[in-house]
Amino acid sequence: MSQAIGNTALAYARVWHLVDARQRILGRMATRIATTLMGKHKPIYDPASDCGDYVVVINAKEVIVTGKKAEQKLYRHHTGYPGGLKEIVYKDLQEKKPDEIIRKAVSGMLPKNKLRENRLSRLYVFPDEENPYEQNITKIYDKTLIDQFGLPKLTKSEKRKKFKDIKAITSEVVYKNKKENKENIENMNK
Numbered sequence: 001m002s003q004a005i006g007n008t009a010l011a012y013a014r015v016w017h018l019v020d021a022r023q024r025i026l027g028r029m030a031t032r033i034a035t036t037l038m039g040k041h042k043p044i045y046d047p048a049s050d051c052g053d054y055v056v057v058i059n060a061k062e063v064i065v066t067g068k069k070a071e072q073k074l075y076r077h078h079t080g081y082p083g084g085l086k087e088i089v090y091k092d093l094q095e096k097k098p099d100e101i102i103r104k105a106v107s108g109m110l111p112k113n114k115l116r117e118n119r120l121s122r123l124y125v126f127p128d129e130e131n132p133y134e135q136n137i138t139k140i141y142d143k144t145l146i147d148q149f150g151l152p153k154l155t156k157s158e159k160r161k162k163f164k165d166i167k168a169i170t171s172e173v174v175y176k177n178k179k180e181n182k183e184n185i186e187n188m189n190k
Contacts (some may be wrong), residue, residue, distance in 0.1 A: 012127035022059040030105035099125035
C-alpha cells in the first residue's frame with residue numbers, strides 16, 4: 001500500500017475564503033488567516049509544501065484592537081537612509097492604510113521562510129465591502145465561537161441534548177446490528 005498522501009490535483013486545489021473584519025479583534029483574526037494561508041486546516045498539510053488557500057478580507061478599516069493599543073502600538077520601518085526611521089501609531093495607520101495593518105499582523109504570524117511571500121500573495125485586503133473576487137469565494141468565516149477543530153462551540157444544555165440523541169441513535173443501531181447478526185447466524189445454521 002502506498003504511503004503517499006495528497007498527490008492529487010484535487011487535494012491541492014485552493015479555496016477562496018472571505019473574512020469580514022468588522023468588529024473583529026486583530027490578533028485573533030490574523031492567526032486564523034495565517035493558518036488558512038499556510039494550509040494547516042487541511043489534512044494534507046506539510047510545512048515544506050505550499051498547500052494553503054486564498055483569503056479575502058473586507059472592512060479592514062473597522063478592525064479593532066484591545067486595551068490601549070490604538071494609541072500606543074507603533075509601526076516602524078527604516079528608509080535605508082541615515083535618520084530614516086519612520087514611526088506611525090496604529091490609529092493613524094488605520095486612517096491612512098487600513099489594509100496594511102492586517103497584512104503586517106498576518107505577516108508576523110507566518111513562518112520566516114521561502115514560502116512566506118507566496119503565502120502573503122494569496123492574501124487580499126480591502127478597506128470596504130467591495131472586492132473584485134466575489135465570484136471566486138466559496139467559504140465565509142462567520143462570527144460564531146469556533147473551537148480548536150473549527151466546529152461551533154455548544155452550550156452545556158446543547159451538549160447534553162446532543163449526547164442523549166447520540167446515545168439513543170447508537171443504542172438503536174447496536175440493537176439492530178445484534179438482531180441482524182442473530183438472523184445471519186440462524187440462516188447459517190440452517
